[in-house]
Amino acid sequence: MRAWRAAVGAMFFALLAGCGSNDLVVKKQMEMEAKLEQLAQANASANTRLTTLTTEVKELQNRLTATAADMDAMKPGMAELKASIESIDAMVTDLNRPKTSKIEVVNREAAAAEGNPAHQDAYVKAFGLFSANNYNAAIDAFEAFMKAYPDSEYVGNAMYWVGECYYTQHNYNEALEAFSKVTTTFPNGNKVPDAMLKIGYTLMGMNEPAKAKESLQALVEKYPKSQAAAKAREKLVRLSK
Template identity: 45%
Template sequence: MGRRFWPIISIFCLVTAGCAGSETVLRKQVEMEGTIEQLTRQEKALDARIAELSRELRDLQQRMKGTEADVDAIRPGLDQLKASNDALYQRLAEQQPSSPGGEVHPQRVEAQADGTVAHPVAVAAAEKGGQEAYARAFAVYSQGNYPRAIEAFEAFVRAEPQSEFAPNALYWAGECYYAQKLYDSALKSFQRVVSEYPKARKVPDAMLKAGFSLIGLKDPVRARGELQSLVEKYPKSPAAVKAKEKLGHL
């Protein structure tokens, strides 16, 4: 083969090798694009999850702020509660007659001069101040003793209806009923918060749980109305966020 053909052969070899290399590069490019697309989908899913967790975190922070009054009420009362609890029950025991079997009933109600009935916790509230009585009721609720907590919260409201903690006490009484699936009683407690203490911070939460109670009572029409009213009156509240979620499933 003449020397003059060598450049042509060289070019042919380079072109052939280039074609084979282009196919490999193209295949690698397709594979890379598939990987990038998969990573993009995963990134979007991760962003969505992060956004969801951020919303949940903000909701939790708002709920924690909403219970500041409860925490502030409990903190100073717990130390006093620890010191005075035994003395309180001892005093109640001395004031009440024993049953035929000799058992003392510290939860006995006492008739007043005007014919009304007062619970011992209400008496304690009048003697020692509403804050400690509220803290004591909330402590019972925290222990999961819902019937006793209801008695204590409602007794507190009767004794201290003008207290800043009265709407909170009504709300937590409603929560106690709700936890026991006593939805009708729960609804009444939550509605009392709204009607008797319309400016209280617990009103949005009470409206939310009133809606949930109506759902428990199999009354979705009224439940929707209650939740929609909450969203309209308190659109920026954490309770409204929960209401919107629930409305989407009614």
């Protein structure tokens, strides 16, 4: 009897021990499943973040590509704007010269043409139209002046201002032709250095930097002491950078 009770007791404790062991296994399994779930969630979150980052990188690359394209598209306009600014600067400098301002030019011509009021009036009228930014009318007036008074010492000046009218309107082909005529048809005129300078500027506006440099260098060599040559040197330095 005592032996039977001892056997039953042993079985009972064995069962208890087995139950405790099963509970521990179940607990460990649950903990493992929880960790696996956490890892799965973390992995899903990482994948989502990676996808988001990949999308953001692609968008950034697209923006950079678009920005680069925009900059390339802007280059011709920027070159044209820069040439226009330099043209305005050249005109302002010319106007502010003590001995070569518009008023003094007109006055000198008036003194030289005292015996011919029509000669004076024609040039003054053309110059007034240019000063008023009425460039098309100024071109017609200067050309009429050159046709009516081909022997005037200011015919070369008139041709130069025709070139300025075209240049200001970004009509570079016509401007180049007019400035070139100043240097070839009136080689001894006082506007030749300025015309050579504007030929260089015009060629820059036409995206021909090599020819522009050649023209500016020729100006520096032929008229080294002129104000136009000083501007040409500054431009050549900038073009060399």
